[in-house]
Amino acid sequence: MSLELIAQNKSFAGWHKQYRHVSRTLGCDMRFAIFLPPQANDGPVPVVYWLSGLTCSDENFMQKAGAHQLAAELGLAIVAPDTSPRGSDGLDNAGNPIADDDSYDLGQGAGFYVDATQPPWNDHYHMYSYVVSELPQLIASHFPVSDKKALMGHSMGGHGAITIGLKNAQHYTSVSAFSPISNPMNCPWGEKAFSHYLGNNRDDWKAYDSCELMSAIEDASGYPPLWVDQGLADNFLTEQLKPEALQRAAEKVNYPLTLQQHDGYDHSYYFIASFIAQQLRFHAQYLR
Numbered sequence: 011m012s013l014e015l016i017a018q019n020k021s022f023a024g025w026h027k028q029y030r031h032v033s034r035t036l037g038c039d040m041r042f043a044i045f046l047p048p049q050a051n052d053g054p055v056p057v058v059y060w061l062s063g064l065t066c067s068d069e070n071f072m073q074k075a076g077a078h079q080l081a082a083e084l085g086l087a088i089v090a091p092d093t094s095p096r097g098s099d100g101l102d103n104a105g106n107p108i109a110d111d112d113s114y115d116l117g118q119g120a121g122f123y124v125d126a127t128q129p130p131w132n133d134h135y136h137m138y139s140y141v142v143s144e145l146p147q148l149i150a151s152h153f154p155v156s157d158k159k160a161l162m163g164h165s166m167g168g169h170g171a172i173t174i175g176l177k178n179a180q181h182y183t184s185v186s187a188f189s190p191i192s193n194p195m196n197c198p199w200g201e202k203a204f205s206h207y208l209g210n211n212r213d214d215w216k217a218y219d220s221c222e223l224m225s226a227i228e229d230a231s232g233y234p235p236l237w238v239d240q241g242l243a244d245n246f247l248t249e250q251l252k253p254e255a256l257q258r259a260a261e262k263v264n265y266p267l268t269l270q271q272h273d274g275y276d277h278s279y280y281f282i283a284s285f286i287a288q289q290l291r292f293h294a295q296y297l298r
């Protein structure tokens with residue numbers, strides 16, 4: 011598994027680097043970004059995986075969240091993958107087109123962190139397996155990282171972080187999200203994506219719905235603690251995000267959820283930048 015360095019920038023005595031690699035899980039070229047704190051020069055550091063939202067690439071978080079200074083202080087690496095298969099100019103390594111759609115909430119930029127089962131998506135849209143297996147293996151084999159991992163994400167990526175954390179509880183010390191799509195089975199973004207990627211049998215959607223996964227837990231001890239920040243002036247709050255459904259599921263099974271609701275904040279990276287320090291400190295206490 012070789013990596014091609016695309017760009018690098020020194021940042022707060024650490025490094026922001028962008029790479030391209032051939033993904034066997036997705037069957038096409040992929041890009042990701044990594045922030046390596048200065049402590050990585052002296053030995054292995056823990057990794058926080060950041061999963062972005064709709065329309066994002068590996069760049070939005072690294073450029074807008076303002077996370078590097080504190081990550082450098084805390085000695086945390088941060089890895090930000092792309093949000094869907096994209097290939098090179100939309101083509102896979104055999105020169106075939108990667109499925110896409112004109113709308114912003116389906117296809118490229120909208121992988122929803124699932125393994126698609128339906129054509130034409132099932133050829134390349136395997137973001138769940140990419141994030142859970144291939145990407146951490148790639149990071150571990152090329153960078154000075156320890157085996158401690160945490161998950162963070164925003165919106166569609168918040169849904170990704172929570173579902174992946176719940177399905178792989180033993181692999182992550184802690185999970186957090188900004189404005190997650192908490193109950194995708196019951197909101198327009200999720201219903202559209204899941205019906206295309208997973209088909210029309212709603213029972214198949216439950217494996218990727220945070221509320222369903224949480225409600226099915228019998229004993230929440232041993233699951234990673236979950237922290238969620240939500241802006242109360244978020245345009246998508248009522249129709250798409252539904253944090254109250256997640257809170258109800260957590261209460262039902264005694265899940266260790268901290269839900270912080272913030273007056274006046276919207277869905278943007280201004281909100282993320284305002285509370286990123288709090289979430290990084292939350293993870294740092296478990297990753298040490």
Ligand SMILES: N[C@@H](CCC(=O)N[C@@H](CS)C(=O)NCC(=O)O)C(=O)O
Pocket residue numbers: 062063064065066070074114164165166277278279
């Ligand atoms: N483009 C969509 C919204 C997409 C959106 O808000 N994307 C969020 C994630 S869900 C984002 O992070 N956008 C990129 C950015 O702000 O840098 C719309 O206009 O309704």
